[in-house]
Amino acid sequence: AQSVSQHNHHVILSEAASLELGCNYSYGGTVNLFWYVQYPGQHLQLLLKYFSGDPLVKGIKGFEAEFIKSKFSFNLRKPSVQWSDTAEYFCAVTPPGNQGGKLIFGQGTELSVKP
Amino acid sequence: GAGVSQTPSNKVTEKGKYVELRCDPISGHTALYWYRQSLGQGPEFLIYFQGTGAADDSGLPNDRFFAVRPEGSVSTLKIQRTERGDSAVYLCASSLTGGGDTQYFGPGTRLTVL
Numbered sequence: 242a243q244s245v246s247q248h249n250h251h252v253i254l255s256e257a258a259s260l261e262l263g264c265n266y267s268y269g270g271t272v273n274l275f276w277y278v279q280y281p282g283q284h285l286q287l288l289l290k291y292f293s294g295d296p297l298v299k300g301i302k303g304f305e306a307e308f309i310k311s312k313f314s315f316n317l318r319k320p321s322v323q324w325s326d327t328a329e330y331f332c333a334v335t336p337p338g339n340q341g342g343k344l345i346f347g348q349g350t351e352l353s354v355k356p
Numbered sequence: 357g358a359g360v361s362q363t364p365s366n367k368v369t370e371k372g373k374y375v376e377l378r379c380d381p382i383s384g385h386t387a388l389y390w391y392r393q394s395l396g397q398g399p400e401f402l403i404y405f406q407g408t409g410a411a412d413d414s415g416l417p418n419d420r421f422f423a424v425r426p427e428g429s430v431s432t433l434k435i436q437r438t439e440r441g442d443s444a445v446y447l448c449a450s451s452l453t454g455g456g457d458t459q460y461f462g463p464g465t466r467l468t469v470l
């Protein structure tokens with residue numbers, strides 16, 4: 242079945258460590274790609290998105306993601322994490338040809354940053 | 357400005373009962389989405405409205421689930437003959453016109469079916 246996969250269920254880092262969260266999708270064709278974040282007790286909110294153009298996308302709070310078409314991947318990165326980055330991170334895809342923009346989410350990665 | 361709101365925040369019901377979950381989108385947003393999130397999983401798409409019409413209901417799991425948006429703003433998700441497997445957080449999101457517009461999510465309604 243076509244899907245979105247996030248490789249890590251739970252990642253634990255110390256402050257100032259670098260972060261990379263993996264995301265792969267299995268859809269062929271042109272997709273729109275997203276990373277959403279849910280901080281404890283808060284709503285899901287958009288971190289960044291990619292539709293076309295430069296495959297390196299910069300988002301809020303120092304996050305960036307790189308689209309690698311040949312690998313069907315859209316990994317999220319941050320050079321130096323902070324305690325406040327503790328949250329759950331979701332990768333999402335809008336499937337090819339979908340005009341309405343429905344999102345297909347991965348299962349999420351919980352990030353815990355130790356102060 | 358006001359974000360997406362959902363009521364109730366929590367709903368506990370018994371197996372076999374009928375429930376309604378309400379979503380108030382951001383004013384002026386024509387697109388509205390419902391998702392369902394089970395424990396330990398990402399949100400799962402249920403239905404998408406463009407204005408008053410359901411443009412994509414491919415995610416509704418069966419005919420016990422139904423949603424309406426009669427005036428193109430507030431939406432209600434209706435679940436008949438609830439089952440224990442329906443227990444989840446039901447999320448609503450809205451966006452300005454749909455497509456690639458940013459979806460803004462509400463806080464969700466946690467439904468527990470006993």
